[in-house]
Amino acid sequence: MTPLLQTKQLTGGYGDFQALFGIDVTVGAGEVVALIGANGAGKSTFLKSVAGLLRAAPSQILYKGAPIGGLPAERIVGQGIALVPEGRRLFPSLSVEENLRLGAYCGRPGRWDLDAVFGLFPVLRERRHHPATALSGGQQQMVAIGRALMSNPELLMCDELSLGLAPVIVREIYAALPAIVAGGMSAIIVEQDVRLARQVSSRFYCVQEGRVSLAGESASASDEAIAQAYFGVAA
Amino acid sequence: MNTLVNILLQGVLLGALYALFAMGQSLVFGVMRLTNIAHGDFIVLLVFLLFALTGIAHLPLAVALLLLVVIAFAAGYGVQYFLLNRVSSRDPLPSLMVTFGLSIVIQNVLQELFSADPRAIATGGFEALSVALPGGITVGYLPLLTLLATIGLTFGLQWLFGRTALGRAFRATSDDREIVQLMGVSHRRTYALAMAIAFVLIAVAAALYGMRTAVAPADGPALLLYAFEAVIIGGMGSFWGTFLGGMALGVAQQAGFYFDPGWGIWLGHVMFLAVLVVRPQGFLPKTA
Numbered sequence: 001m002t003p004l005l006q007t008k009q010l011t012g013g014y015g016d017f018q019a020l021f022g023i024d025v026t027v028g029a030g031e032v033v034a035l036i037g038a039n040g041a042g043k044s045t046f047l048k049s050v051a052g053l054l055r056a057a058p059s060q061i062l063y064k065g066a067p068i069g070g071l072p073a074e075r076i077v078g079q080g081i082a083l084v085p086e087g088r089r090l091f092p093s094l095s096v097e098e099n100l101r102l103g104a105y106c107g108r109p110g111r112w113d114l115d116a117v118f119g120l121f122p123v124l125r126e127r128r129h130h131p132a133t134a135l136s137g138g139q140q141q142m143v144a145i146g147r148a149l150m151s152n153p154e155l156l157m158c159d160e161l162s163l164g165l166a167p168v169i170v171r172e173i174y175a176a177l178p179a180i181v182a183g184g185m186s187a188i189i190v191e192q193d194v195r196l197a198r199q200v201s202s203r204f205y206c207v208q209e210g211r212v213s214l215a216g217e218s219a220s221a222s223d224e225a226i227a228q229a230y231f232g233v234a235a
Numbered sequence: 236m237n238t239l240v241n242i243l244l245q246g247v248l249l250g251a252l253y254a255l256f257a258m259g260q261s262l263v264f265g266v267m268r269l270t271n272i273a274h275g276d277f278i279v280l281l282v283f284l285l286f287a288l289t290g291i292a293h294l295p296l297a298v299a300l301l302l303l304v305v306i307a308f309a310a311g312y313g314v315q316y317f318l319l320n321r322v323s324s325r326d327p328l329p330s331l332m333v334t335f336g337l338s339i340v341i342q343n344v345l346q347e348l349f350s351a352d353p354r355a356i357a358t359g360g361f362e363a364l365s366v367a368l369p370g371g372i373t374v375g376y377l378p379l380l381t382l383l384a385t386i387g388l389t390f391g392l393q394w395l396f397g398r399t400a401l402g403r404a405f406r407a408t409s410d411d412r413e414i415v416q417l418m419g420v421s422h423r424r425t426y427a428l429a430m431a432i433a434f435v436l437i438a439v440a441a442a443l444y445g446m447r448t449a450v451a452p453a454d455g456p457a458l459l460l461y462a463f464e465a466v467i468i469g470g471m472g473s474f475w476g477t478f479l480g481g482m483a484l485g486v487a488q489q490a491g492f493y494f495d496p497g498w499g500i501w502l503g504h505v506m507f508l509a510v511l512v513v514r515p516q517g518f519l520p521k522t523a
Binding site for chain 2: 075101
């Protein structure tokens with residue numbers, strides 16, 4: 001069976017600075033995969049490359065078996081890959097509802113619409129007419145997730161949902177994840193909190209200095225092996 | 236009393252034209268932070284295009300106007316997509332240089348083709364018609380039409396930006412042109428559409444301006460100045476700000492003209508400088 005997403009020796013970076021040195025990641029249909037690693041390991045660069053914001057060679061990224069590397073980002077979202085960007089990056093000139101509606105710009109049909117997102121995060125319905133950046137950090141993260149869901153992706157990529165949020169809010173946000181992937185959606189979760197990442201995923205990849213240093217089942221991997229792969233030294 | 240009412244009324248009517256000049260500039264700056272130095276020259280260019288369509292090709296005015304709007308839309312899209320998108324970045328200098336160059340090219344090409352003589356659009360005497368109000372005040376049909384067009388277009392733009400999917404895409408692209416691509420919005424096409432709409436506004440302004448007065452190839456920079464002043468007086472918050480900015484400029488000039496025909500333009504600039512000193516953010520500044 002063809003995996004939903006497969007990267008083959010993915011390289012990439014910013015201008016002259018190379019951040020990825022050949023990453024192989026596979027995501028199956030309906031699977032939740034965690035990407036863990038230290039700051040600057042290349043996790044966000046990986047997601048941006050898959051989303052089309054950074055250049056990649058066509059054959060380095062296969063989606064449903066077809067090469068999509070190098071396609072512009074505005075075409076990739078229409079194929080069913082959505083990114084919740086690091087730091088939320090909501091549009092300050094738009095209200096909560098307008099941010100969500102813009103997420104549906106590509107017009108992919110599916111079960112996610114305004115009502116479905118408000119059903120997932122009821123607090124957003126009350127604040128739908130507020131400017132998006134007037135909300136609390138946790139609520140802004142809900143808008144960012146909802147905005148990505150509005151494009152009805154088959155693959156949802158979340159970059160550091162916990163960034164700048166209180167632990168209790170982080171748990172609340174991750175509690176919504178099972179309901180999101182219940183419809184068969186795949187997800188890549190980038191997270192610094194290793195324990196949290198392993199809890200919500202079935203498999204994980206540990207990235208270190210632009211290379212995959214360890215991959216395995218989230219439930220069965222040993223803490224020592226992960227620490228070794230995470231920091232590059234024996235803990 | 237009548238004099239005061241007359242100055243205000245004529246000022247508002249003149250201001251409507253300035254607001255119309257400024258509307259395209261306001262749109263382009265709002266969506267892509269582009270300062271178009273050739274804005275005034277594009278107005279003059281379209282006046283001459285309309286002159287060529289009616290005066291040389293002898294098309295009926297209505298047909299020529301329709302053709303002008305279509306050509307303007309396509310030209311605006313093309314100029315942005317193939318030329319200005321290449322120099323659009325956080326650095327404002329490259330686009331300033333390119334539009335400055337366009338300004339010089341347009342002026343000289345028009346002089347080469349049409350000579351330096353001023354030209355006007357023939358309307359069959361419509362520009363001279365007026366209605367007499369009580370108190371000895373006379374209002375021209377053409378200025379009145381200009382005011383109605385400006386009000387209508389301001390409403391239209393405000394609706395487009397506030398209520399439609401395209402308007403959301405415009406505002407979001409202005410906020411963050413990287414992330415908007417993740418929504419499936421091509422910022423290059425959005426920019427091109429914004430310039431296309433700005434060119435339609437320029438076409439309307441050009442038609443009404445060319446009917447009102449004779450226009451010479453080198454008149455563009457003066458029009459650019461009025462557009463700039465109206466945008467800055469109004470603030471960057473909304474198209475109604477630009478509308479108010481145009482009105483303020485028109486009334487100030489009209490007041491100057493009352494005291495001395497040489498004072499009109501001057502008093503407009505003085506009012507602009509006064510606003511910069513007292514309220515540099517403009518009447519309706521951007522709140523977000």
